[in-house]
Amino acid sequence: TQLLEQSPQFLSIQEGENLTVYCNSSSVFSSLQWYRQEPGEGPVLLVTVVTGGEVKKLKRLTFQFGDARKDSSLHITAAQPGDTGLYLCAGARNQGGKLIFGQGTELSVKP
Amino acid sequence: GAVVSQHPSWVICKSGTSVKIECRSLDFQATTMFWYRQFPKKSLMLMATSNEGSKATYEQGVEKDKFLINHASLTLSTLTVTSAHPEDSSFYICSEGKGASYEQYFGPGTRLTVT
Numbered sequence: 001t002q003l004l005e006q007s008p009q010f011l012s013i014q015e016g017e018n019l020t021v022y023c024n025s026s027s028v029f030s031s032l033q034w035y036r037q038e039p040g041e042g043p044v045l046l047v048t049v050v051t052g053g054e055v056k057k058l059k060r061l062t063f064q065f066g067d068a069r070k071d072s073s074l075h076i077t078a079a080q081p082g083d084t085g086l087y088l089c090a091g092a093r094n095q096g097g098k099l100i101f102g103q104g105t106e107l108s109v110k111p
Numbered sequence: 112g113a114v115v116s117q118h119p120s121w122v123i124c125k126s127g128t129s130v131k132i133e134c135r136s137l138d139f140q141a142t143t144m145f146w147y148r149q150f151p152k153k154s155l156m157l158m159a160t161s162n163e164g165s166k167a168t169y170e171q172g173v174e175k176d177k178f179l180i181n182h183a184s185l186t187l188s189t190l191t192v193t194s195a196h197p198e199d200s201s202f203y204i205c206s207e208g209k210g211a212s213y214e215q216y217f218g219p220g221t222r223l224t225v226t
Contacts, residue, residue, distance in 0.1 A: 006154075031212040042115075042204050042217030043155070050212055088154060092213035096160060096168075097143050099215060104154040 003027055004091050006102025013079055014110055021074040021087055021105045029091035032072045034063055037086040079109045114138050115207055117218035124195055124225055132190045132221045134205030143208040144188040146180060148201050161188045195225040
């Protein structure tokens, strides 16, 4: 059972386009994190959202946590080739620090 | 943020041998570390949670006797793949947990190839 559904799993777009990645669950999370991973490297934390309805911006990236803390989205404006990578959402449920990961979104931005 | 190192970054071993992977916290003493396995183009699969001074907690389906985890000091956790087989070939990543929001900081990963 996948507790955190992430979509789309693959996305190939042209430089300058906008995109949104979604993570959805029927469960409530105490916090949700977004990570970005490049091939052959470990994931790097981008942001943590904690409060329902919270919106955080990181340059061209906008992260939102759903009001009920069950879902989240990542929106990238004017994507650049450097945004290429695997994006992972992960939710925490106060279970000893364990995270539940989504399936990941493989993003390719072509110049 | 926290910094985690892993060693080795890649290793090739023969079938039947054992391989040890080290995960080290560099900037603060991590009580809890996590070990993941990742297949190409796939998400992370949690293998076990490692706490300093106690036995690791393994996820369902992960063989404890095959994937030995030791967390003898606050800064070091090790994963030993015993009697490795080609199907154990994978990317293994560790992380340390931090903060009330359960953020995790990941090591750079270890690519294991079993021939």
